[in-house]
Amino acid sequence: MKKTTLASLICIALSAGALSGCDFYDEPSTTDTGSEITPEPTPEVASTIVTTTAELLAAIDSAQTGDFIGLSTVGDFSNIGTIVLNKAITLLSADAEGNIISADGETVTEQAVLSGAVCIDIPTEAVEVLNDGNQVRISNIAFENITMDSCGSGESTSNSIINIGKVGKDKTAVLLDNLTFDGSSFTEPTGSSDAWVYSRGLVDLSDSTFTNKSENAQSILYLNCGSSTSRGGSNDDPRGSTFTGNTFSLAALNSAGVVKAATIGVPSNLGQDNKNCATTFTDNTFENFTYLISETSDASTALYDVFGDTVQTENTLINDIDDTTTPPDAGVSNPKNIAELNAAILAATAGSTITVGAGDEYDFSAGTITIDKAIKLVGEDGALFTGSTCIDVLDAAVGTEISNISFKNITVDVCGDPSGSASNSIINIGKVGKDKLGVTLDKLNFDGAGFIEPTGSSDAWVYSRGLVDISNTTFANKSADAQNILYLNCGSSAARGGSNTDPRGSIFSSNTFALAELNASGMTKAATIGVPSNLGQENKNCATTFTDNTFTNFSALISVTEDNSTALYDVFGDTTESDNILESTATEETVMPFTVAEVNAAIAAAEVGTTITLGAGETYDYSSGVITIDKAIKLVGQDGATISGSTCIDIIDGAAGAEISNIIFSNDAIALCGTTDDAKEAVINIQKVGEDEMPILLTGLTFDTTNITSQDQIENKGAWIRSYGFMNLTNSSFTTQDSGLQNDLVKLTCSSSKGKMGTLIDGNAFSIAGADSKETAAIKIGDSSSGAIKDADNENNCNVTVSNNSFSGYTFDIVNSVGSSGARDAAIFARLESESTNLFPGNTFNQ
Known part of the structure; x- marks a missing residue:
């Protein structure tokens, strides 16, 4: 490796004068770019000449600003790997003596070669x-x-x-x-x-x-x-x-x-x-x-x-x-199969119409149709897609229209790029929605009688991350075992027309959504509107409108919870619906056991999605024993239904998606709940349970803590709700905690991956009375030591959102330490937002 920095410095110095003695052979283009910067003039001789990969890397490592490193044309620069240039230097070709080679043919024409x-x-x-x-x-x-x-x-x-x-x-x-x-x-x-x-x-x-x-x-x-x-x-x-x-x-x-x-x-x-x-x-x-x-x-x-x-x-x-x-112009094309159709789409200009023919000579039965621009895909009468066919509408295809096509005997599988916006669907729509212009689907016909489809919670015939308007379309013979006809993932502003401040959501009008038969305990939806795990997050809602649609063989039209056989699961509660028709009414027989033992027997016999109702009144006794939930059932109380005594609910593996609602808890004891190794002292004990988009749902519950007046009634500082898993707690109340007892109302432990999946505590009311010095909290997130939440991975990465709750009577609002003396009660006892993945928006304290 030869250093010749003197020649370089002389040349640069001369450049300030008459430029004599240097070959400014072929400088980079001087096109006016609006910048005052002029390129460093090229000297005749390199600062350093290198002939091997090792010399090149060493020269770059030791180079100073303004150095010119010459790569010898007789050198070997193959398979170097990554060359990192993080300083203001130049790499260029030179001869064996370090003379910089002109690119205009005046000296030599060889170039140093990088290869491999x-x-x-x-x-x-x-x-x-x-x-x-x-x-x-x-x-x-x-x-x-x-x-x-x-x-x-x-x-x-x-x-x-x-x-x-x-x-x-x-x-x-x-x-x-x-x-x-x-x-x-x-x-x-x-x-x-x-x-x-x-x-x-x-x-x-x-x-x-x-x-x-x-x-x-x-x-x-x-x-x-x-x-x-x-x-x-x-x-x-x-x-x-x-x-x-x-x-x-x-x-x-x-x-x-x-x-x-x-x-x-x-x-x-x-x-x-x-x-x-x-x-x-x-x-x-x-x-x-x-x-x-x-x-x-x-x-x-x-x-x-x-x-x-x-x-x-x-x-x-x-x-x-x-x-x-x-x-x-692809408008005149007549594709006979999916390969020809994709070629026509690629060749088309925005606004072109591509016609899908009908008849024996047309075969649209295998492959993904990719739409990357605003085209119109229109079927002749009788145009048919079958088999493993799907349509993937990419983000850039704003204004695409698809109309007058039937879908029969479809095998539903992954549609789209698995590393991007893919889904298990027939029509997969990406983040399309700029300027409130999305994708239009009109006069389509889906006959699910011969479909082979998966049963996941977000699988659907039409899956959209963007803005989609569907009209005059028939969705018929949907299986009761597969969950969605439509799934609207509104995580992107594209689903709101590209605007969060002035949203325009998708519109569904004059369509028919029909199950193959009435199934009052089924989980199938005409539409899941929003992603359940996004509930409580800003700018994830859908703002959709359903007008003049007919829903057949569903039990109910719309709900903000994932109720059995509901046509529209309106996750964020912001859907507008008018003039829709529900053509069937559920006749599900109510299961109403009288004792805890009968509750467990009913759960054991239940299908996933079954509702089991706790009765209200003296004939119903839920005061002793453990209710074990091991599947995604709904445990719902009649108005006034009460769990008392030492009865608790143990939620174990297999219960992801289970729901408990409209029950009063007036226990006079908090005991060890469960028979497994993960049994814990709690009234509701959620073990390491939860799957993607399938938290345990606790809603509309009332916890009356006034029957517990002594620490002796609480085994091992137990909590009313203790969770190692993924849960949503909403619209529930806790009255009135005793500051003289070490007893959290809600205790979350994040040592399991299930406990880090995004638990939501939203819209609840918590209160406390007394002025004692026990360490206690309405909501405790993570484990503590010496009166402070531990600064550790399990506590800093709980990913819990506590939002829109009211807290009354607590000494501290949100703290990570309650100290060792004086009043030690806190509304939220957790690692703070600034030091963790927890979020605490919209809560009120002592108002």
């Missing part, structure tokens, strides 16, 4: 160095026989050859010039965001050649403009990346291909503020693409301009197609 498993990472962490004119530059280097893989670290990782993080502060770009990429022997992945050059920051690319790009791998350039650094560090005065004098070439013309010269912006960011790129393409050549630029992911588009803000001038498109100005 190699990538160059310019990480986000370098942003504090690479600004105010301190630039990274890569110049006059060739890339051959590359094996592409993950490049970078953390959030700024990509499958790429050059990976640029969030650098671009002060409009200081990364400079790439006179590079050569020959993809003829590249091994590369085919993901939609994989690219030869991937950038989250500001990059100026000039006079470079990208040739022989495979038609199976998607982008040469991918510009992820989610950070302001891609706009020069400013959203108010943006300066985007520039691309000048480059050649982008596919190996062969493929007018139906998905390969892009550049994907400019992230499709899923469409509609979001400050995610655009503001790029400029000037004097570039694009070979073997069908047409130059489009705002949708049309087949064989050179520039996929996601946000429509790219400036392009004097670019050249070279191919053998006469009309290169606009994409082909």
